[in-house]
Amino acid sequence: MNTQPQNNDDQFKILLTKGMSEIPDTNFENKVMDKIIFAAQHEAEHKKSIRLSWMFLSLSTLFFPMGILFFLQKLNLNFSDIFGRNLGNTQQFIVPAVVLLFSILLLLQVDNLVRLTLRTRYS
């Protein structure tokens, strides 16, 4: 004969324990661990990509203006050679335009990268 539990709370606990079912899939743990290992690898790669993005952004910030200035100097020389006259006015127009475009592009990239970095860090 069964000993009757002390109170209703005990009765509920006993009954609900009897009603507990186990996960049918015996391979559940391995499946979850596979997903977790994949997630961990993905996260590590994601962080690495962000670090590389920052590095290339820094390098391009440094070298792109230098390259443009160098190119414009060369361009100016070539135009002078071709047309036989100084294109100083054209260069005066092109440089600010390039600087403006580059600044906008740079700000957009920095903004995106900061958002991505923060989201990765705090998500």
Added chain:
Amino acid sequence: MDDSYIRDVLNGDTGAFRFLVGKYKNRAYNLARSLVRSDLIAEEATQDAFVQAFKNLRKFKGKAAFSTWFYRIVVNESLKKNRKKKLQFVGISESEIGETIPDIYSHAIEPFHEEEQRELIEQVLEKLKETEALLLKLFYLEEKKIDEIVEITGLTPSNCKVILFRARKKFAEYYRLKVNQ
């Protein structure tokens, strides 16, 4: 116990998470099953909950028990799966408090086999609303206090008490009917 494994995981030992999976898989599955009412979807929700828990483990500050924090994720993942059914945590009137809950042990299920007992209780739980079944399991199986259940479900404390009371009453009634069938 959980804390040391959590620390190991945070220190880069992904394999240590297996301990937490092994410990909580069936409990999480049972909670998910209360909400989604399907073995397959409950299993998916449990898997997703573990992956989410792993990804967000750094957010776990140890203020509450790991189980409380994790069950919140299980509930969220189950609700995500259940969104099509538009499950809502519905409160009920306070007037229901004060009614008595029938004694259930007098209708013993001991003559049933273990598997039959499990199926019978499962059938009774399925008669309850998702939230009611969830709260019963959290309170009795997981032995969570009301404030922890509040944290897990997002319900108000008074709502929790009312739903729990109603769930106990309904469970006892349905159970008595089933056993007498």
